[in-house]
Amino acid sequence: MGNALGRSRALFCRALARIPGGVNSPVRAWRAVGREPLFIDRGAGPYVFDVDGNRLIDYVGSYGPAILGHAHPAVVAAVAEQASRGFGYGAPCEGEVNLAEELSRAIAPAEKVRLMSSGTEAAMTAVRLARAATGRSKILKFDGCYHGHSDGLLVRAGSGGMTFGVPDSAGVPQQLAAHTLVAPYNRLDVVEQCLSANRGEVAAVIVEPLAANMGVVRPRAGFLAGLSALAHSFGALLICDEVITGFRLRYGAVSEVYGAAPDLILLGKIIGGGLPIGAVGGRAELMELLAPCGPVYQAGTLSGNPVCVRAGLATLAALKRPGVYERLEALGAQLESGLSQALAETRTTGCVNRAGSLLTLFLGVSQVADAEAARGADALKFSRFFSAMIEAGVYLPPSQYEALFVSLAHSEADLAHTIEAASRALRVAAGG
Ligand SMILES: *Cc1c(COP(=O)(O)O)cnc(C)c1O
Numbered sequence: 001m002g003n004a005l006g007r008s009r010a011l012f013c014r015a016l017a018r019i020p021g022g023v024n025s026p027v028r029a030w031r032a033v034g035r036e037p038l039f040i041d042r043g044a045g046p047y048v049f050d051v052d053g054n055r056l057i058d059y060v061g062s063y064g065p066a067i068l069g070h071a072h073p074a075v076v077a078a079v080a081e082q083a084s085r086g087f088g089y090g091a092p093c094e095g096e097v098n099l100a101e102e103l104s105r106a107i108a109p110a111e112k113v114r115l116m117s118s119g120t121e122a123a124m125t126a127v128r129l130a131r132a133a134t135g136r137s138k139i140l141k142f143d144g145c146y147h148g149h150s151d152g153l154l155v156r157a158g159s160g161g162m163t164f165g166v167p168d169s170a171g172v173p174q175q176l177a178a179h180t181l182v183a184p185y186n187r188l189d190v191v192e193q194c195l196s197a198n199r200g201e202v203a204a205v206i207v208e209p210l211a212a213n214m215g216v217v218r219p220r221a222g223f224l225a226g227l228s229a230l231a232h233s234f235g236a237l238l239i240c241d242e243v244i245t246g247f248r249l250r251y252g253a254v255s256e257v258y259g260a261a262p263d264l265i266l267l268g269k270i271i272g273g274g275l276p277i278g279a280v281g282g283r284a285e286l287m288e289l290l291a292p293c294g295p296v297y298q299a300g301t302l303s304g305n306p307v308c309v310r311a312g313l314a315t316l317a318a319l320k321r322p323g324v325y326e327r328l329e330a331l332g333a334q335l336e337s338g339l340s341q342a343l344a345e346t347r348t349t350g351c352v353n354r355a356g357s358l359l360t361l362f363l364g365v366s367q368v369a370d371a372e373a374a375r376g377a378d379a380l381k382f383s384r385f386f387s388a389m390i391e392a393g394v395y396l397p398p399s400q401y402e403a404l405f406v407s408l409a410h411s412e413a414d415l416a417h418t419i420e421a422a423s424r425a426l427r428v429a430a431g432g
Contacts, residue, residue: 069409
């Protein structure tokens, strides 16, 4: 990274005066890596350019939506075409129907789909639906899984999975958090104990079928099939949160590949092509509990926004071309093997967890299968690694606990540069 950071610094100063922490979403402040954030001016393909003119290879990918790379011409054209006819009308439009049909075709359990403006709303709506459908109040989530920032879902484990949830955020009433049970990811035995101790009270089990918000953590063989069976045997619904995984690992959802039988599926990120979106899909009779058919209220001024749905449709059309997911798998595999080799060469303790184009390099731990193991990672070393990568022109997510997102725009040469940089950055990080 050649240029000084004068403009980023000046903008951050102004931002701090008027925006809490200078950012509109906390991780963007780079506090976990002890630096000030870069302000981004534009993105093109696999790169972002900061306001000081530095070009960086981007693995944040807008936290998932940018699977085609930035400013893909087909998506830009679709957005421009729709924008010229207005941004939204507060009335139904054809694009919403096209997107709902496409999602339903790709994801069998999503017989009907309701579109909204964020993944947070999707998770919130699904929980409300599950409570209405079952007449129960509690939900069971997993430590380290993220389902947006609605009150009842901002809860992770205390020390044990069986304990009542402790609010993760100030401002969440204890009585509300008490409706959220937390179990460790990949632990069916704890799930069973938990459901059994709360028999007849749990409305839904909500899970990321492949966890990507504690860093990437794959489900153990049989975990999701077992979870489905357990949830259903206790009369609870299974909500699979595929806001990250949907259309990221294959064209559609991954839950079915892992043997899960979700009652509700949550989508977001990729299906909006980079513009704000969220969606809940499920069996028709369940989805028809939503207003105006049923008694569960849910609404949104910008829900099913015509520009967002066009961006989503254009993105899905590009993802439907043959070979796309094979290409993403090959790129992910190249990055995984390169980073693993860099760990070995530099004698660094660490591990690479990967699924397709989602990947996390954990430092300081040799295996991660749940949040507790992830918390054992060396965050300080990661922050030194992160900084050295920025200096080398590689933009990683600014936290040990986020996934790297590889896009279709990344080339083998971009990845080779990244791996070389990582090898050097690991040596710097070891230096302390
Ligand atoms: C990003 C994310 C959400 C929240 O989506 P927003 O659009 O940020 O509200 C929910 N669940 C998962 C798994 C996510 O990765």
